[in-house]
Ligand SMILES: NC(=O)c1ccc[n+]([C@@H]2O[C@H](COP(=O)([O-])OP(=O)(O)OC[C@H]3O[C@@H](n4cnc5c(N)ncnc54)[C@H](O)[C@@H]3O)[C@@H](O)[C@H]2O)c1
């Protein structure tokens with residue numbers, strides 16, 4: 001098991017990474033928090049696979065354990081679910097020193113995390129991410145929240161957990177498409193880092209092997225470092241994590257959040273980013289080709305289908321992180337070296353999206 005220390009202004013906490021460590025949860029929590037009640041939140045898919053083990057581990061360490069299980073899926077990330085969850089906590093008389101454990105993917109983590117942040121102005125939170133995306137991204141960094149009407153993650157806050165436990169063995173039951181989606185975020189970190197992480201990710205991708213502990217840990221360390229530098233997206237450093245996401249989000253929105261999963265859209269966004277980086281920052285053809293080949297090796301989409309460039313560009317304009325002066329992009333000068341806040345003229349932006357549809 002590897003322990004990564006995450007340090008932020010609001011809280012320092014451990015991220016434990018390993019295979020089969022779900023059963024260590026009770027002990028790990030007991031050494032960090034006095035006993036008390038724990039409410040485990042999960043979705044139906046994950047609960048049927050892992051809830052019993054998690055409950056047993058917590059109970060063995062003396063916690064009073066109960067659980068809340070929701071149906072799976074992004075549609076559950078609503079204020080209605082939050083309110084329902086508050087009702088359960090109220091009835092179970094949860095105190096501030098008690099803990100919510102979020103067992104599942106990013107949906108469970110964001111929803112349960114938001115409840116933990118707001119109920120009684122904050123109760124304990126443990127993230128137990130069970131998707132690749134949540135292990136390398138969503139469970140780290142303290143962003144929690146829910147969707148509001150058409151706005152993804154429009155209601156939320158920053159709330160750091162007490163502990164994160166990422167059990168790599170849980171990825172064995174993850175559907176292949178979900179694994180592929182998480183791999184887009186891994187590629188994001190690999191392009192940001194370059195060097196040995198990029199090589200290690202390429203090695204796994206071309207060999208068709210799952211990402212090992214070293215790769216997952218390197219991604220987490222990268223995110224932890226960025227969040228340390230800019231916990232609340234104030235200084236701008238956290239923006240590097242948006243690599244590939246400006247166009248990725250727009251593709252999701254322009255296709256009604258149905259045709260492409262987040263990771264697939266980010267994969268396309270990363271392809272367009274490599275292209276824009278060639279055009280605007282002189283990223284070499286060899287580096288760009290290397291990035292494109294990695295996305296292909298992981299089975300991420302090669303071209304944008306089912307929507308034209310105009311709706312995608314319109315969606316870029318509506319992005320809550322974009323401004324009206326043409327939108328700021330994170331682009332690569334080299335693999336492992338990025339520029340934030342690159343202004344991309346509208347015609348070049350449109351050209352990159354068109355290129356995605358024509359590949
Ligand atoms: N807070 C953040 O910083 C942050 C960052 C990125 C994404 N997110 C959010 O994360 C969400 C997406 O997360 P996700 O991709 O993990 O999706 P998800 O939580 O919907 O999980 C994907 C699917 O896999 C199933 N599943 C989860 N773990 C499993 C396992 N081990 N075995 C079998 N099935 C399993 C789930 O039931 C679900 O059907 C989005 O809502 C996004 O906004 C948040």
Ligand SMILES: [Zn+2]
Nearest residue numbers: 185245262266
């Ligand atoms: Zn993402």
